Amino acid sequence: MSETTTNAIWLTQEAYDKLQGELDQLSGPGRAEVSQKIARARDEGDLRENGGYHAAREEQGVQEARIRQLADMLRRAQVGEAPANADEVGPGTQVTIAFDGDESDTDTFVLGSRELLGLDESVSDTNVYSPQSPLGAAILGKKKGDAVSYVAPNGRSIDVTIVKVEPFQS
Incomplete structure (x- = not known):
């Protein structure tokens, strides 16, 4: 996968x-305000x-x-829809993983960002992981059945198997 x-x-x-x-508001009227x-506060005297x-x-x-x-997010943005047919893990896919190959110990989440996917409080129970997170980076581009390891922030190595990949539907 390319750096871009x-x-x-x-x-x-x-x-x-x-x-x-939001950027237009903050950088225009928001800055002026x-x-x-x-x-006004400066005019009040001793700073x-x-x-x-x-x-x-x-x-x-x-x-x-x-x-x-x-500005950084919008500069790096790739605008599109969630993949219609998700054969591999990518941004906008909903993924189910099994820890240590144990299909009874699973986690389902969306790869992306809550804010960037346009998720609001109505879908607050949806877990979201960044593609740049240790888990997100490890599974990016992988397919159902692939097993990967990643290093958690605590330094522990965690093994997961991708059980399911599907387009995210909000």
């Missing part, structure tokens, strides 16, 4: 449009003891970080 593919972020058109709208808050000024500057920092995050 592994760094790409899969988005539905709906999720892309939603994120683009925060700048006005900072200017060392001005809680409103420090709160507005913190808000600005959070907002600028979100703008950078959104």
